[in-house]
Amino acid sequence: xxxxxxxxxxxxxxxxxxxxxxxxxxxxxxxxxxxxxxxxxxxxxxxxxxxxxxxxxxxxxxxxxxxxxxxxxxxxxxxxxxxxxxxxxxxxxxxxxxxxxxxxxxxxxxxxxxxxxxxxxxxxxxxxxxxxxxxxxxxxxxxxxxxxxxxxxxxxxxxxxxxxxxxxxxxxxxxxxxxxxxxxxxxxxxxxxxxxxxxxxxxxxxxxxxxxxxxxxxxxxxxxxxxxxxxxxxxxxxxxxxxxxxxxxxxxxxxxxxxxxxxxxxxxxxxxxxxxxxxxxxxxxxxxxxxxxxxxxxxxxxxxxxxxxxxxxxxxxxxxxxxxxxxxxxxxxxxxxxxxxxxxxxxxxxxxxxxxxxxxxxxxxxxxxxxxxxxxxxxxxxxxxxx
Amino acid sequence: xxxxxxxxxxxxxxxxxxxxxxxxxxxxxxxxxxxxxxxxxxxxxxxxxxxxxxxxxxxxxxxxxxxxxxxxxxxxxxxxxxxxxxxxxxxxxxxxxxxxxxxxxxxxxxxxxxxxxxxxxxxxxxxxxxxxxxxxxxxxxxxxxxxxxxxxxxxxxxxxxxxxxxxxxxxxxxxxxxxxxxxxxxxxxxxxxxxxxxxxxxxxxxxxxxxxxxxxxxxxxxxxxxxxxxxxxxxxxxxxxxxxxxxxxxxxxxxxxxxxxxxxxxxxxxx
Numbered sequence: 038x039x040x041x042x043x044x045x046x047x048x049x050x051x052x053x054x055x056x057x058x059x060x061x062x063x064x065x066x067x068x069x070x071x072x073x074x075x076x077x078x079x080x081x082x083x084x085x086x087x088x089x090x091x092x093x094x095x096x097x098x099x100x101x102x103x104x105x106x107x108x109x110x111x112x113x114x115x116x117x118x119x120x121x122x123x124x125x126x127x128x129x130x131x132x133x134x135x136x137x138x139x140x141x142x143x144x145x146x147x148x149x150x151x152x153x154x155x156x157x158x159x160x161x162x163x164x165x166x167x168x169x170x171x172x173x174x175x176x177x178x179x180x181x182x183x184x185x186x187x188x189x190x191x192x193x194x195x196x197x198x199x200x201x202x203x204x205x206x207x208x209x210x211x212x213x214x215x216x217x218x219x220x221x222x223x224x225x226x227x228x229x230x231x232x233x234x235x236x237x238x239x240x241x242x243x244x245x246x247x248x249x250x251x252x253x254x255x256x257x258x259x260x261x262x263x264x265x266x267x268x269x270x271x272x273x274x275x276x277x278x279x280x281x282x283x284x285x286x287x288x289x290x291x292x293x294x295x296x297x298x299x300x301x302x303x304x305x306x307x308x309x310x311x312x313x314x315x316x317x318x319x320x321x322x323x324x325x326x327x328x329x330x331x332x333x334x335x336x337x338x339x340x341x342x343x344x345x346x347x348x349x350x351x352x353x354x355x356x357x358x359x360x361x362x363x364x365x366x367x368x369x370x371x372x373x374x375x376x377x378x379x380x381x382x383x384x385x386x387x388x389x390x391x392x393x394x395x396x397x398x399x400x401x402x403x404x405x406x407x408x409x410x411x412x413x414x415x416x417x418x419x420x421x422x423x424x
Numbered sequence: 425x426x427x428x429x430x431x432x433x434x435x436x437x438x439x440x441x442x443x444x445x446x447x448x449x450x451x452x453x454x455x456x457x458x459x460x461x462x463x464x465x466x467x468x469x470x471x472x473x474x475x476x477x478x479x480x481x482x483x484x485x486x487x488x489x490x491x492x493x494x495x496x497x498x499x500x501x502x503x504x505x506x507x508x509x510x511x512x513x514x515x516x517x518x519x520x521x522x523x524x525x526x527x528x529x530x531x532x533x534x535x536x537x538x539x540x541x542x543x544x545x546x547x548x549x550x551x552x553x554x555x556x557x558x559x560x561x562x563x564x565x566x567x568x569x570x571x572x573x574x575x576x577x578x579x580x581x582x583x584x585x586x587x588x589x590x591x592x593x594x595x596x597x598x599x600x601x602x603x604x605x606x607x608x609x610x611x612x613x614x615x616x617x618x619x620x621x622x623x624x625x626x627x628x629x630x631x632x633x634x635x636x637x638x639x640x641x642x643x644x645x646x647x648x649x650x651x652x653x654x655x656x657x658x659x660x661x662x663x664x665x666x667x668x669x670x671x672x673x674x675x676x677x678x679x680x681x682x683x684x685x686x687x688x689x690x691x692x693x694x695x
Contacts, residue, residue, distance in 0.1 A: 248555060253540075253548030253565065256533075260541050263530040266492065270524075271542040272516035272608060273549070281551065328532075389532070396565035397540060401586060404573075 044386040047378075048335060051342035058349040073349075075228050076300075081334075081341050082235035083296045086242050088321045088333040090289030096327035096389075097250055098282030099262030101180040104187030106314025107194050108287045111167055112160035112294025113304045114198065114205050117214045120156040120299075130203045131211060146220065153217035157295045164291025165284045172280045191315065198306040210305020214298050235296055239334070242289055246330055249285070251395040258282050259328075259393060312368075317344075320371060324378050326385025335387050343371055442501075443468040443612050443644050444489065444520075449498035449508075451481075451488055458484040460668035462498070466612070471638050471645040473659030473676070475652075477689050481668040482648045483525060486614050490522040491515040503611065517544055519611035523604075525620070525648075527597035531590030535581060538589050538600060539572035540565075542607035572607060579603045579633065595626040602633060613637075615647045619654045631658055656680070664688065 055077060056070055063069035087109055094100045118133030139152040167190075175186045198205050205211055222230050249255055257278050260268045269275050298304050308314075317340060325336020347367035351360055359366075378386065444466040451459040459481040466472045474482050487493040489500050491512035500508040502520050516522075530538050546568065547553045548561035576582040579599045584592065589600060598618065605613050618630055635658070637643045649655050655662060656676040664671040664679055666688035672679065679685055 245555065248558075249551045252551070252554040252561060253546040254551045254554055256537060256541050257549055259533060260530050263532055264528050266512075266524070267528050267530060267604075268541075269492070269512040270490070270516055270522055271604065272513045272544055273541075274511075274513050278549075285551070393537070394540070394565065396562050397537065397569060400566065400569045401536070 041382075041386070043382065044335065047339055047386065051339050051346070054346045055342055058346060062349065062352050075232050077341070077345050079228070079232045079235045079300055081338050082232075082239040083293055083300060084318065084321065084341060085239055085293075085334045085337040086296065087290045087293035087318050088325070088337045089242055089246055089330050090286040090293060091318055091322050092286075092327060092330055092333045093246060093250075093258075093289065094283055094286035096322060096329070096333070097255060097258040097262060098279060098286070099180070100176070100279060100283050100286075101184040102187050102283070102286070103184040103315060103319075104189075104191030105290060105318045106309050106311055107187070107191035108164040108167060108290035109294040109297070109314045109318075110191075110194065110198070110306075110309040112164045112291030113298040113309070114211070114294075115163040115291070116153075116156040116160040116295030117211045117298045117304055118205065119159045120152045120215050121211065121213070124206075129206055129209075131206050132204060149218050149220045152215070153299070156299075157292055160291040160295035161288040162291070164294070165288040168284045168287030169280065172283050176279050176283060177276065188311070188315075191311065195306055195309060198309075205306075208306060210303060210307070211298075212303045214302050214304065216299050216302065231300065235300070238292065238296060242292065243330055243334070246289070250330070251393050251398075253394065254281075255393055317371075320375055324375055324385060326387040326389065328389035329385070329387050332385050332387035332389075336385065339374075339386070340371060343367070343374060441467055443503055444646065445499075445501040446485070446489065447499040447501070449485065449488055449500065450496045451484055451493060452496050457668055459488060459495075462665065462669045464663050464670045464673065466644060466646050467661075468644055469638065469642060470661065471634060471647065471659050473655045473662040474646065474648045474665060475650070475655055475662060475679070476665035476671070480665040480688075482665055483616060484668075485665065486522060486616055486648065489515075490520065490614060492522075516608060519609065520614070521605045521608045521610040521612070522614040523601040523616055523618070525616040527594070527601045529589035529592060529597050529600055531588060533589060534586050535589055535592070535600060536569070536572055536576065536585045539575060539603055539607045540568050542604050543568040543571065544608065575603050575606050578606075580629075595622055598622055598626070598630070602630070606637070610643055612644045612646060615645060617648055617650065619649055619651045627654065634658060652680070 055074060059070045059073040060066070087105065090108070091102065091105055094102045118131055119135050119139070121131070121134050122137060123134030124131050135152065135155070137148075139155045171187070171190055175183055178186060199208055201207070216227070216231065217234065218230060219227055250258070257268060257273050258281075260271075260273075261275060261278055261282070265275050268278070301308070321336040321340045322333050323336070324340060325334065326332025344367060347363055347370060351363050382388075442465040446465070447463050449459055449462045450457065462481070462485060474485070476482050484493065488495050488508070491507070491510050491514070495508050498508065499506060502515070502518060505518070507515050507518065507520070530541070533541070545564075547557070547564055553561055573582065573585070576585060579602060581596060581599055581603060584596065589597070592600060602615075602618070615634070618634070619627055622630060631654070634645055634647070638645050647655075647659060649659070660675055661673055662676050662679045663673045664682075664685050671684060671688055672682055674682070
């Protein structure tokens with residue numbers, strides 16, 4: 038990653054706080070620390086997938102999506118209604134509920150895994166479809182207008198989920214969302230299983246996106262961010278590449294949303310505020326370093342660390358006026374952190390690398406070695422005159 | 425305009441002498457008609473100049489030819505094929521490449537990346553090929569990189585290979601524009617003021633490149649330029665535009681001595 042001292046210090050400070058606070062709180066219990074860290078890291082992994090999605094859109098392609106929450110929410114709700122059983126009470130209404138029907142393979146108790154595979158795929162597909170529609174309608178707009186459009190779409194979708202109670206149960210939201218593989222493990226062990234699952238998904242997403250970006254495809258996206266006219270003058274179909282970047286990023290946000298729903302077990306429209314679903318994700322990316330997937334992960338870790346630390350403070354014996362205001366303090370702290378980091382390091386904690394294509398990287402390294410050899414040879418063979 | 429004189433040199437079987445033909449091209453912006461019923465030809469294998477006073481519509485004409493603007497009416501024919509109204513990337517891929525008046529480097533990318541980006545037919549531009557057929561992508565990538573390195577050697581920017589394009593000097597950015605155009609394997613390059621803001625030494629080099637690319641490598645050059653000395657040295661023929669349309673055309677000498685051209689530049693008081 039990046040050898041910068043300030044980045045290491047910030048990450049180390051967050052990690053220390055994540056370990057020390059629950060340790061102090063519980064009076065030195067290691068299991069309390071583990072019980073706190075496991076869901077924390079899980080959430081970081083899930084949100085990092087969304088941050089990487091945004092990085093594809095903004096960090097590489099330069100598309101200003103200020104409606105991240107729309108894709109996040111669509112992913113979460115679609116995954117929920119695909120994996121849940123049909124609604125069976127007059128107080129609960131939602132569409133879908135395919136859980137049983139999707140478990141059609143008699144392999145390894147498919148109820149425990151197959152619906153989730155479909156759930157994640159459907160979430161990615163739904164978010165991608167939303168992005169495609171939005172792209173065809175609005176992606177030709179200048180970036181500031183596009184930002185406003187995406188906010189508008191996100192708000193409309195939020196209102197629809199609230200007002201149309203038949204869709205996803207209105208403000209009461211969906212509860213009891215099943216969890217992948219939950220039946221195979223003890224409840225105590227399961228949170229570590231889910232943690233590993235979330236980390237595995239993050240790893241796959243990270244590798245796919247890194248591969249994608251460190252290629253001619255990624256090069257065109259990064260060029261688009263710099264200057265669309267130059268890309269057009271180079272014979273590339275600007276609109277097609279922008280749609281690809283936007284849709285791929287949105288699909289990843291959908292996947293993140295799906296795992297968020299599985300982790301929480303409950304999602305309601307109230308979860309998906311613009312603050313949590315869009316602003317925080319942007320904060321993670323910008324703080325970590327847009328244009329770098331590792332940066333997106335580091336930023337998610339730091340921001341979510343701050344979020345969790347401040348919530349931990351609630352458990353301590355602090356004056357009432359502090360405890361009452363802790364969630365505001367949290368928002369303030371995150372805002373202040375972004376300001377400080379951006380003033381000190383505008384490129385974020387883990388800045389973008391110079392050359393991106395791995396083939397280019399390889400070739401340049403070859404050339405540098407050749408050049409070094411060529412320069413080294415005459416010096417060695419030259420007679421030493423003075424010493 | 426009927427001067428479709430068949431010259432023996434360059435014109436192969438069935439190939440017209442003109443690589444670019446502009447017929448009655450018109451573009452209006454609201455009430456202003458920037459290009460107005462303009463017709464001219466660029467002959468294959470020439471360095472053709474396009475001059476005219478400010479506001480004559482030269483850059484608009486370039487934007488119309490290269491597809492960055494859609495004509496209100498009129499026809500553009502490149503190598504026997506109608507291209508007016510087509511999107512810029514389609515036109516560029518046919519081998520009609522433009523540079524920008526003010527160099528536009530992709531600043532956050534290295535010089536080498538700026539070039540490698542341009543090549544056509546990159547399988548690695550499909551993300552599924554990158555994921556599932558990395559071998560083929562790598563092979564093509566290697567070819568393109570070596571071509572880019574050769575172009576960088578040619579324009580003598582090789583020492584800046586790994587520098588961010590944003591850090592280049594003004595003159596080096598001009599060379600980068602030219603190098604990027606060469607990566608597109610063009611048959612016709614539209615150069616918008618290559619000489620603007622360039623010192624004498626670099627200007628001499630640029631002239632050398634343009635002449636060699638045209639006469640040795642057969643890339644037709646169509647150049648907007650304000651520096652009349654440069655035009656006189658480099659271009660033949662010269663097309664003069666004024667008030668959105670073609671005023672006249674001829675050798676630099678003829679154009680310089682044409683009273684109508686003087687009038688267009690100086691505004692009639694010397695009549």
